[in-house]
Amino acid sequence: MKKTSFFQKVYKVVKKIPHGKVTTYGAIAKYLATPSSSRTVGWAMNACHNDKSIPAHRVVNRNGVLTGKNHFLGINLMEQLLNSEGIDVKDDKIVNFKNHFWDPNT
C-alpha cells in the first residue's frame, strides 16, 4: 500500500460526506487525529482541484460560513450547490448549520 498523504485522507473523508450534509475543517482534522491542523485541511482543499470529485462545497469553517466560496469558479456557485442539496445559505452562512452538520466519525 502506498503512503497515504494528508491530502488523500482529507479527500477520502470529504467524499464520504452524505448528500445534503456539510462538515467543518475542524471535524475533518479531528477525524484525521490532527484537531489543530484545520488550516492544513483547508490547504488540502486548495489542492482538491487535483480531484474534482470532491464536494468541497460541503466543507465549511466551524461557523458554517462559506469561507472557501471565493476559491470556486464563482462566488455563488458554492451556495448554489448547497441550495441544490436542500441547504439554505444566507449571507455566506449555512442556515440551520447544526442541522445539516455531519461528523465524519459518526
Place this chain on the structure above:
DNA sequence: ATCTTGACCTAAT
C-alpha cells in the same frame, strides 16, 4: 533542514 503559503481560529487594534 529552512522558508513560504494556505479555503482556520481567536483576539486585539
Place this chain on the structure above:
DNA sequence: CATTAGGCCAAGA
C-alpha cells in the same frame, strides 16, 4: 468592518 498578529500543522520549493 478591515487589518494585524500569534498559534497551529502539512506540503512544496
